[in-house]
Amino acid sequence: MMNTLLQRAAPALAGLVLMTAASGCLDMEQTLTLRRDGSGQLDMEYSIAREAVDRIMAMYRLKTDLARAAGEAPAEGAEPDLPVFLDPDEAGIRAALKPYEPFGITIEALSVDALPARKRVALKLHFDDLAKAAEADFFPEFGFSLFRTREGNYLFFRRGQTVDTDTLIDFGDPATIQMLAPFLAGFRVMIQVFAPGAVLDTNAPRSGRYTATWEFDFDRDPNAFTALQTTDMKILFDGADAQLPQIRRTRETRAMQAAGG
Numbered sequence: 001m002m003n004t005l006l007q008r009a010a011p012a013l014a015g016l017v018l019m020t021a022a023s024g025c026l027d028m029e030q031t032l033t034l035r036r037d038g039s040g041q042l043d044m045e046y047s048i049a050r051e052a053v054d055r056i057m058a059m060y061r062l063k064t065d066l067a068r069a070a071g072e073a074p075a076e077g078a079e080p081d082l083p084v085f086l087d088p089d090e091a092g093i094r095a096a097l098k099p100y101e102p103f104g105i106t107i108e109a110l111s112v113d114a115l116p117a118r119k120r121v122a123l124k125l126h127f128d129d130l131a132k133a134a135e136a137d138f139f140p141e142f143g144f145s146l147f148r149t150r151e152g153n154y155l156f157f158r159r160g161q162t163v164d165t166d167t168l169i170d171f172g173d174p175a176t177i178q179m180l181a182p183f184l185a186g187f188r189v190m191i192q193v194f195a196p197g198a199v200l201d202t203n204a205p206r207s208g209r210y211t212a213t214w215e216f217d218f219d220r221d222p223n224a225f226t227a228l229q230t231t232d233m234k235i236l237f238d239g240a241d242a243q244l245p246q247i248r249r250t251r252e253t254r255a256m257q258a259a260g261g
Contacts, residue, residue, distance in 0.1 A: 026187055033194040034156075036242040038130050041108065047120040049186075088112050088121050097125070103136045104128035131245035139249075144233075146247045153200060153239045156193065160230040187218040189228055197238030204235070 028046035090112050097107060109124040127133040134143060144158040192213045204212035212235045216224040 026189070028188070029190045029192075031192045031194065034130070034196050034244065036196040036244070038244050039126070039128050040130060041127070042125045043123070044125075045120070045122045047118050049118055051117075088119060093121070093123070100136055104132045105136065129245075131247065134245070134247045143247070143249060145249050146244060148239060148244070148246055149236070154195075154197070154237055154242065154244055156195070156233075156235040156237070158233040160232050187225065188216065189224075190215045191233070193233075193235055195235055195237035196242050196244070197240060199235060199237050201236040202234060203232065210237075 026046065026048050028044070031043040032040065033043070034040045090110055093110060093112070094107060097105070105125055105127045107123070108126045109122070111122045113120040130146070133139065144156060147155045147157070149155055190213065192211060195210050195212070198209055199207050199212060202212040204214050206213040206215070212233075214231065214233060216228040216231075218224045221227070
């Protein structure tokens with residue numbers, strides 16, 4: 001569901017959210033749909049300013065050059081895939097996601113538009129079985145937990161990141177906001193979940209009968225970037241006739257218990 005919920009689907013796009021926020025305008029909408037039989041889909045649309053792409057790629061080159069100058073190997077992780085999604089083309093995205101086909105994750109639709117000032121991507125991923133998809137390498141870090149309660153309902157939970165307060169930007173400081181506004185203006189990430197049963201409880205700011213929606217918009221809230229990283233996401237929904245797997249990410253067990261799981 002976040003950032004979140006992608007590269008290698010999830011890791012690179014989650015990295016994209018965090019990196020572009022410090023370098024320019026990103027607009028992203030992500031929708032996770034869970035179905036009663038345990039299958040589902042993830043729809044993502046995002047656009048990014050070309051200027052931001054140039055800045056980020058320059059940052060990566062500098063980071064790599066500094067590491068080599070110090071006799072260190074460049075850091076491993078999601079970074080090798082990130083340029084595919086920052087500077088996208090259809091063939092590159094398909095190649096990056098192909099390793100996930102054995103987990104039942106396939107591309108249903110993909111379009112890439114290269115405009116003069118921006119790049120836009122629309123991606124629809126299908127997963128046959130949530131339990132199998134949860135075995136993919138990105139899921140422990142970027143996935144979520146799902147648990148059936150004693151009452152027969154389901155609790156969907158994703159814990160926000162624990163961020164060192166010493167590294168957080170003070171968005172309550174007017175001078176800080178004035179300095180960062182040119183870089184973060186236009187930063188917006190919307191995350192929506194469609195549940196297979198009626199939503200009974202959620203901490204989402206907006207919800208419908210089957211939906212829960214979180215939106216992080218810097219132009220409306222100067223704390224949006226920090227909130228995107230740290231917000232817990234919880235949805236309790238009706239489990240009647242649903243056959244969903246139970247998935248517990250180890251680091252979220254205590255938080256789920258506190259949230260009602």
